[in-house]
Amino acid sequence: MAKTENSKKNGYIDSQPDMENDNSIYAYPNLSVNKDGIIVYANGDVSRILGYSRQELIGMEAAKFYFKPSERKKFLKKLYSEGEVHDYNLTFKTKDGKKVNCEIDMAVFKDSEGNVIGHTGILKDIKLETELRLKLEKDNKKFFSVLEQLPAYVCLYDNDRNIVYANKYLRQRFKKYKDKKCYEVFHGKDMPCEKCPILGVFSSGIPAVFQTVQLDNKTYEVHDYPFTDVEGNKLVLELGINITDRIKAEERLREANEALEIMNKVLRHDILNDLNIALNFCDLIATQDEDIKQRVMNTISKCVELIENTGELERAFNRKIDSNGIKLSDIRTKIKELSKNYPELKINTIGNCKIIVDESISTVFDNIVRNAKVHGKANNIDISLKKEGKNCEIWISDDGVGIPDKYKDKIFNEGFSQGPNKGLGLGLYISKKIMEMQGGEIEVRDNNPNGSIFILRFKSDDIHEIC
Incomplete structure (x- = not known):
């Protein structure tokens, strides 16, 4: 208690008190000044803006940093008459004497008994804020440009399964998607799917991966993820990749494997039949009957031809008929x-x-x-x-x-x-x-x-x- 009383007498605030207030001025201040104009709290942001270390700032008079004293008087008058100010522009002087244009959100600070003990709030470097905002906008544009160019669809669902964002791929596939449910857009249904994976992600918070055939008869591998936007809204982010060609390729691979097995049987079957015919005539090879000799030779020649043509027969199994080829x-x-x-x-x-x-x-x-x-x-x-x-x-x-x-x-x-x-x-x-x-x-x-x-x-x- 002695320390607190001593702090009040000296006009210092030892630490930021816990306050049930959603105002970010109170919740996340970076600068506090007591009623005597002495800086009692400053974080790293203020230190960087003004060019002083935090240790140097604590205990310094705030008036020292105003580029024009008249601006300080005008600012404090407005602040203490209205209780708080927002987006107020002031010009400060840094340690090396340079100007820095700042934007201030400040509020009058009171103790538990309602006595004014100073003001606290947020000091922002306008130039830096502008640069950061422009960089963020640039990054956002780059990010959305990537989404727009993806060879896959990306969308966001709200908890009613409405599509609230769709990238170019999705917009081109389905022109009419706004104010429609996912099952209407992707499956042309009037009712929800029996086991909706989107609702499952909303309720469990666990990502889901599944395959589905959509309205345009394309097979998609779908990835659903829980997502929270900057405003705190719960959404589901969905990425859909067209795997129709992959499915067909896998099917062709299965057919090819089956074909290879069949090819082995074809070769053994046909050659065995023809060799049996040749063997049946071997006992008669001594005959002068040229027709029998020729039939034996033809049968053996056919066996050779079967082996030579195996490659062509294999290709017949491993491809679908192509009218161009x-x-x-x-x-x-x-x-x-x-x-x-x-x-x-x-x-x-x-x-x-x-x-x-x-x-x-x-x-x-x-x-x-x-x-x-x-x-x-x-x-x-x-x-x-x-x-x-x-x-x-x-x-x-x-x-x-x-x-x-x-x-x-x-x-x-x-x-x-x-x-x-x-x-x-x-x-x-x-x-x-x-x-x-x-x-x-x-x-x-x-x-x-x-x-x-x-x-x-x-x-x-x-x-x-x-x-």
């Missing part, structure tokens, strides 16, 4: 090539149709015809080509024993094989995969009066690709 294939030419490999079969071709396919279609034809010969015991094969709207259909019909109904939904499965001449069960499975890679379909039906019909259906969104 693949020429129209004449199906009749492919069928003619097929007939050379099966001279014992009578293959008739009806109709004509050109479609965008790659060399792997030969593998499909070969597997179907071999299946008809080996398993179906067919002697004749009819191939019909016809255009059905945007589709081209190839019907491969045989006069063999046919395929029992109980096997029709299994013959395209990997590893399925039946009958006395069953093999690895890969031929028709591979054929189905090749058709799928080319955006087509394959199905099997009964032929009348006997045998089977395999239908290859090639689809196109462009009617001009089918002719």
